Amino acid sequence: MKNDPTVVEDRSLTRREQQVTRLAALGRSDSIIGYTLGLSKSTVQTHLQRAITKMNVGSRIELIELANSTDFA
DSSP: OOOOSOOOOOOOOOHHHHHHHHHHHTTOOHHHHHHHHTOOHHHHHHHHHHHHHHTTOSSHHHHHHHHHHSOOO
């Protein structure tokens, strides 16, 4: 049996990734985002990194620019 080369990945953000991204777009630090959502700073960083990967951007700044320019999350 042959594998289908056109595997579609789910690139949508989870609810938590959306929350973290929105707060980052408001200029909140990782520590403040964590405090607000009851998460550790490293968990916030993990959610942001996953959002960066899923949205196919190269940095937090690009993710924030995308979040501010569109309604992706």
